[in-house]
Structures are given as C-alpha cells and as structure tokens.
Amino acid sequence: MTRIRQKNLTAAQWSPNGERLGAPDLTETDSHSFGANVFSTGVQRERLAPDVFEKLQATLERGEALDTSLADAVAEAMKEWALEKGASHYTHVFQPLTGLTAEKHDSFFEPVGDGTAIAAFRGSELIQGEPDASSFPTGGIRATFEARGYTAWDPTSPAFILENPNGALLCIPTAFASWTGEALDAKVPLLRSMDALSRSAVRALLLLGDSETQRVFTTVGPEQEYFLIDEQYYFERPDLVTTGRTLFGAQPAKGHELDDHYFGSIPERVLAFMMECERELRKLGVPVKTRHNEVAPGQYEVAPIFENSNVGSDHQQLTMQLMQSVARRYGLVCLLHEKPFAGVNGSGKHNNWSMSTDGGHNLMEPGETPSENMSFLFFCAAVIQAVNRHQGLLRASVANIGQDHRLGANEAPPAIISIFLGAELDRVFETISAGEGDPNTPGETLELGATALPPLPMHGGDRNRTSPFAFTGNKFEFRALGSSMSLAFPNTVLNTIVAEAIDEMADALEKGISDGADLAAAVTAVVKDAYEANKQVCFGGDNYSEEWHAEAELRGLKNLRTTPEALPEVISDQTVAAFEHYNVLSRRELESRFEVWVEQYTILANIEAETTASIARTMLLPAGLRYLALLADAEVGSLDEEVRPLVNEFLETIKELEVANAYPDGVEGLDLAIFARDSQLATMARVRDVADRLEKIVSDDLWPLPTYSEMLFIR
Ligand code: ADP
Ligand code: MG
DSSP states (O other): OOOOOOSSTTOSSOOTTSOOTTOOOTTOOHHHHTTTTBOOHHHHHHHSOHHHHHHHHHHHHHTOOOOHHHHHHHHHHHHHHHHHTTEEEEEEEBOBTTSSOBOOEEESEEEOSSSOEEEOOOHHHHHEEOOOGGGSOOTTSSOTTSOOEEEEEOTTSOOEEEEETTEEEEEEEEEEEETTSOBOBSHHHHHHHHHHHHHHHHHHHHHTTOOSOOOEEEEEEEEEEEEEEEHHHHHTOHHHHHHSSOSOOOOOSOOSTTOOSTTOOOOHHHHHHHHHHHHHHHHTTOOEEEEEEOSSTTEEEEEEOOEEHHHHHHHHHHHHHHHHHHHHHTTEEEEOOSOSSTTSOOOEEEEEEEEEETTSOBTTSOOSSHHHHHHHHHHHHHHHHHHHHTHHHHHHHTOOTGGGGTTTTTSSSOSSOOEEOOHHHHHHHHHHHHTSOOTTOSTTOEEETTEEEOOOOOSOOSOOTTOSEEEOSSSEEEEEEETTOOSHHHHHHHHHHHHHHHHHHHHHHHHHHHTTOOHHHHHHHHHHHHHHHHGGGBOOSOTTSHHHHHHHHHHTOOOOOSHHHHGGGGGSHHHHHHHHHTTSOOHHHHHHHHHHHHHHHHHHHHHHHHHHHHHIIIIIHHHHHHHHHHHHHHTOHHHHHHHHHHHHHHHHHHHHHHHHHTOOTTOOHHHHHHHIIIIIIHHHHHHHHHHHHHHHHSOGGGOOSOOHHHHHHOO
C-alpha cells in the first residue's frame, strides 16, 4: 500500500474562505457580469453611430465583407471600449491546424515622436493581421519560404477582453488563411460548412412549404469532461508534464468500483475552482450551465447552453484555456487528455448538434402538427443517411492519439459509428418503412399523407449511454469526441455531410412532386427510401458488447480502431467529392489536414516513447537497483529472487524500446505512423507493464513517481 505524500497541499494562494491574493470580487452579481467583457451587439449599439451600427448588422446578416470606412469606425469604438476595460494590447486569435488556439499580441500604443505615445487601432488592423505564420503546420500548402498567412476578422464571433492580474488583452476571433486563399485553420471550413448546410436546408424547407426561412444555423452544445489533480503531483510526473498522460502507474486498490464519485458532492476546493471558472466564462459571454462530478475519481464535467456552431466552437476553445489557467490559482492542474490514467475512465466531449432556422425553429424538434412532423422526419432521415454514408469520416474527425485509448480500446464509445434513435423514433421509421399505420396507437395517430403514424417522441424518450451518436429528443449527440478536441472539425464534417444528404433528398422530393405526388406522399416516399437504404447504421442495443462488434461486421459497418486506420478517410474519394462540391475544403486542403494529423500522431507517439524510455532508465530502474541493494544487506534471499528477475526484464524491455525509438530508415508519412503504433507504442506498453509490477513490490519510499492513489484521491 502506498502512503499519501502530502507535502504542501493547498499551499497555493487558496484558502477555503476565498480570501487570497487577487481574489475576484465576490460581490459582483451574475447579471452584471454576464458578457461584461464582450464587445456584444448591445455594446456595439451603444458605442457605434446608428448608421454604422445598422450597416454593420446588415453586412453581417448578408455575410458580406466590410468596407474600410465601416471597419475604421468599428475599430475605433472597439479600441475605446477595450482601453476603458484596461486593455493595452490586442490580438487576433486563431485556430491553426494544431487544434490549439494561437495569438500574437500587439500594443495599441504608437510613439508619436515627442517621446509620448498615442493609442491607435485602425480598421485595417482590425480586419486583417499578418502573424509570422511560417511555423504553423500547413501540410505542405505553403512552403515556409512563400510569404505569410494572414488572419481575417470574424465579425460573427464577438471580440472579448481577457483579464490578467497585470493588464488586459483585447481578443479578436479571426480566420487564418494563406495568401492564395487556402484555409490554414479550423474556423474557415466550419464557416463554409455552415453556409453549405444553410443553403441546402433553406432549399428543402421551401419545398416543404416554409418560404419564410432565409438562413439555417447549426447549433452546438458541448459537454466537457476533465480531471483535476493537485499540482504538486503533476510537477513530480515528467510523463504528465510532457505528454499529458501518465505513462506509468500501478492500479490503486480503490478505483471507481464503489461508484461513490459520480454526481457526488463536489469537494470544496474543486467547487471553488468551478465557481471562479464559471464566473470568468460568464464575463466572456460563455453560457456555462451544468457542473458535476464524473464517473472516475478526480473527474468532472462542465456544459454550456448551446450556441451557433461557430461561436460555440470559439467558446469551447476559450473554456478549455480558462479551465487550465484558473485551476492553477487553486493549486490544481486541469487535465484535458483523453486518457490521463490507464485503467481509469477517460475523458470525452459530447457534441450536441442541431439545426435551427433564423425564426428560432429547431429542425430536430418533433413537431405538434403533421407539417412540422413531415419536416422533422425529412431532416432526421437526412442525418441517418449522412452518418451512414460517411461513418468513416466521422470516426476520423474524432481521431487523435489520446482517443486510441478510448475508441476501439476497451472504453466507450466504440470506434464503430452507429445511431441510436430510441424506441419511439425507431417505431416511427419502421412504420413508414412498412408503409402502414401503427396498430398499437390507433387513437392517437397523426395523419401524414396516406400513412398513419404513431405520435412522435415529444421529449427525451429513452436513453442509451453506449451509443456514439444518439437522438436525444430534440438534437443529436455525437459522443465520440475527445476531451482535448476542438469542436470545429467534427462539426464541419457533420454540417457538410448533412448538407449533402438534404440536397439529395430534396432532389428526390422535387422529382416526386413534379411526377404528380402530393407533398405528404412525396415526403413519405423520400423518407422511406432514405431510411431503408441506411438503416443498417441504426442500433439500439449495447454498443460495448461483443455481439454488437460481430453484428456490425455483418452489417458492413466500419470499425477503425486506431488513428492511422481512421485518418485516410479524410482524403477518401467520397470525402473529397462532398467537401469540394460544397466548397468546404478542396482536395489540397483535405490532403494538408491529413498530412498534419498523421505527422502529429507520429510526433506525439515518439514523444511518449522517448519519455517512457527516459523515465524508465533514469528514474525507475535506479529505484529497482536501490531496492536490490537494500535486499542484499537484509539477506532475505527469497525477496531478492522476486525482485532481481523483474529488474532484469525491465532493463531488457527498456533496451527494446530504445531500439524502436531509433526509427527505421526511409519510412515516412502514414507508414511511419503505423510504425510508431506497432513498434514504439506497443513496446512502451510492455515497459510499462514491467514497471507497474515493480512499483507494487519496490519499497514505497524509493519509488520516485506519485502514485495513482495520490493523484486521484487528493482533492
Ligand atoms: P441531456 O444531455 O441530459 O439531454 P440537456 O438537454 O441539458 O441534457 O443538453 C445537454 C447539452 O445539449 C447542453 O450542452 C445543451 O446546451 C445542449 N443542447 C440542447 N439543445 C441543443 C440544440 N438544439 N442544439 C445543440 N445543442 C443543444
Ligand atoms: Mg449528454
């Protein structure tokens, strides 16, 4: 049993009554603070001349570029507002292909020659920035010697002020592209996919009898899981610091078998962290709503109210960034890795997704009238068709090295993409498919053309926690995202593939109508065809079970267990066709992403493997040797016989890992990623296995790494 080493726990600035250096003003009320640091529409209305404000809103609605005079006026108002808030610098924040957020700060102040400086911020500086972008990954799109990329203001995601104890920073959300117009970031394709989906959905709505809707927005509400551990232990673990996860660690005697953590009462220090985090996020206009303990010890969840996909995605990046910085104020470290602790539940992110009209109607909400139901069933069938056709791409959209410990390993959800509709919706589609009414609910049927339908599920319905893609009453929940991920690409994929399915179904609907069918009959026929052609992807049972894996194979569903297996889907002919057709990403832009992601996988695997070898050789092997020396003095022969072979085995596996880490000659690209997976990561697992056995028998005071018990149970 290992002791708990509690050296200077909570020695950070924190004390339970919140009285600490730089503590936030707790008297501030929520209504005052929500959005207080956002250059919101309200602030714009207040600070811009009425005609400028009107013009800005109009250009935003039409999605057009701003003219320079307008930009100058907006920049001036934004600068004045930011200076009042204490900002000295501004930055264009953008999301390069690393999946992280990047920023470069510039001062507002310019020297004027007489030794003083004035604050200046021009429209041109607001609209466009030129970060020295040569060191961001581009997957070969832009050779480093070719000029720069540029950032372009995204006026649809509001600018905000980030506070720091020593000042403040005006942050301007931007897109990042090359001079030749190729997207070098995650935002550009997301915006393009939202436009594509809007065009398809508006077209379909018109056919369905809605001539009012001008624009359809996709919405996203993420549920974010994370771990908190005491920072003392974090800094004593080179593996956590370098790779975000523990590469060693024997299982603790107590795990989550007792189920005493999930939804349990939140420890005080953790709650203090959550409250400060939420207060900061509210000031930035992020509508955080839910918080609770998650299944694993030390694991928690936070969820905001949904927003349009672009703003929701930006807010999610901000949330992850703030969680990590606020945690440090409490002597904690926030881990967003998908699998920080082997043998303990990993962390995911649930991506709740829907489509809403500009009139506020949620297209995934089953309606109360036959015509609303018709539209709901039409769009729902489009989602089924899209997910079935592009299963592989959806899987690839959530692939990263951390995810390989969850998807396709022994954890939820599986790498096989399937849809859970729920019993009620299942029955509705089956009824349509059979071309008959439902005998069980004759009295309450809704007329939809010739077909009598059972009432649609009005809310929630039943739940299936094991499904990677579930209908949850008024939205679909894509549950396979990893906790560290940006929402941008998975939503770009969803929007694009659903846009394609909607268009194909709209084509069929147009044809049905022109062939003389009445609308209801034509819709029923289209929904029936789409469902029947794609129902193989629908599954309501236990997604973890062996039987499902066997059945999924019979059904021909893809099971792409690891990142190197999944990533080629990003450049499949089918993906390229859909993404080029909707102008979301060109073949070249898709290829660049494929290259960058393959390379990231390989580099991260190599860092893990090198870190494993180094910790094993320089920290753990010496611990084993010291213990052997101790045993030699004690002259307890049988103990020595237990430990010595293990230490020898350890050294042998370390040497094997060092050989793998030397890399083979001439292997590159996807082949190198596969090598990393099969040689480096596989050998690492064996090194760890021996180390974890050693940890259990070596004298505890000699073992240099904090244990799982310490990291998971100290709150
Ligand atoms: P549950 O997962 O138990 O159904 P909620 O209904 O509160 O819980 O929703 C969970 C998440 O789904 C929240 O982040 C919420 O904002 C989001 N969500 C709800 N409605 C939508 C929608 N129309 N589009 C996108 N996300 C949504
Ligand atoms: Mg959920």
